[in-house]
Amino acid sequence: GQNIDQPTEMTATEGAIVQINCTYQTSGFNGLFWYQQHAGEAPTFLSYNVLDGLEEKGRFSSFLSRSKGYSYLLLKELQMKDSASYLCAVRDSNYQLIWGAGTKLIIKP
Amino acid sequence: IAGITQAPTSQILAAGRRMTLRCTQDMRHNAMYWYRQDLGLGLRLIHYSNTAGTTGKGEVPDGYSVSRANTDDFPLTLASAVPSQTSVYFCATAIGGEPSGANVLTFGAGSRLTVL
Numbered sequence: 415g416q417n418i419d420q421p422t423e424m425t426a427t428e429g430a431i432v433q434i435n436c437t438y439q440t441s442g443f444n445g446l447f448w449y450q451q452h453a454g455e456a457p458t459f460l461s462y463n464v465l466d467g468l469e470e471k472g473r474f475s476s477f478l479s480r481s482k483g484y485s486y487l488l489l490k491e492l493q494m495k496d497s498a499s500y501l502c503a504v505r506d507s508n509y510q511l512i513w514g515a516g517t518k519l520i521i522k523p
Numbered sequence: 524i525a526g527i528t529q530a531p532t533s534q535i536l537a538a539g540r541r542m543t544l545r546c547t548q549d550m551r552h553n554a555m556y557w558y559r560q561d562l563g564l565g566l567r568l569i570h571y572s573n574t575a576g577t578t579g580k581g582e583v584p585d586g587y588s589v590s591r592a593n594t595d596d597f598p599l600t601l602a603s604a605v606p607s608q609t610s611v612y613f614c615a616t617a618i619g620g621e622p623s624g625a626n627v628l629t630f631g632a633g634s635r636l637t638v639l
Contacts, residue, residue: 418565445625456613456630457566501566510581511628513565 416440418514420502425520426492434487434500434517442507448476448487449501451516457501461487489519497521526550527631529614535637536604544599544634546614554617555597556581556628557589559610566613572597604638611635 417439426432438446445464449457463469463478463485475488487500499516506512530545546555557569568581572591586608588600601608614631 447625447627449628456632457628458630459627462625462627503565510568511566513567515563515565 416506416512418502418504418512420500420514420517422515423518423520425522426489428492428494428521428523430492431488431490432492432519434489434502434519436485436487436502436514438483438485438502438504438512438514440483440504440506440512443480444505444507444509446476446478446485447503447505447511448485449503450498451501452498460500492521494521494523527614527616527629529612529631529634531634532632533635533637535639538604538606538638540604542601542604542636544601544612544614544636546597546599546631547595548597548614548616549595550616550629551594552616552618552629553594554619554626555591556615556617557587557597557599558613558615559583560613560633561610569599569612601636604636606638609636609638 419437448460450460451457461476468477473490478485499518501516502514503511527548536542553574556571558566560566567583569587570589572578575594578589612634615628617626617628619626
């Protein structure tokens, strides 16, 4: 079966750096996505990786290793507004999105 | 303001009743999707439409139906609601009907449905 694994919950301190990991086992691979979802709101797109390596976008970076079935989202200079759930999703060989359950990130002052 | 409008925002429904969740977009995106989100689970695709006039089944289609008469509207109907359909329902759109490049999803604000 297809599977996306993420930690359920993480806690970090304002101003610090946090890395949220995502491992996947899917039928083929056609890209990996990270979305942010604040409580009670809709998910919003953060990043897309299709080739190995690091994609940087301001305070957020996303890394992909296809051979290891692994990605991480790196958040720097954490702000209170970064408290949210972070969803990892992989597009499989049928171009269907498989979603992880999400990682709830709690930022403490 | 361009985007996706979902209605109702929240609804409590008796089991056995028929319910239609509405989704309207004004971005002229080809593809539209219905997902459900349950605690501890990833988003699960119910039905999708790659372009007006076509629909397809997702991962969890049973008990749900959709139609896509035009580009903008993609209603989701529960013919006879059951308690296991209690969930938050998100409508989403993407520019391309067929995946190409990132084909990023834009989500509506969601409809919270409780079936008693």
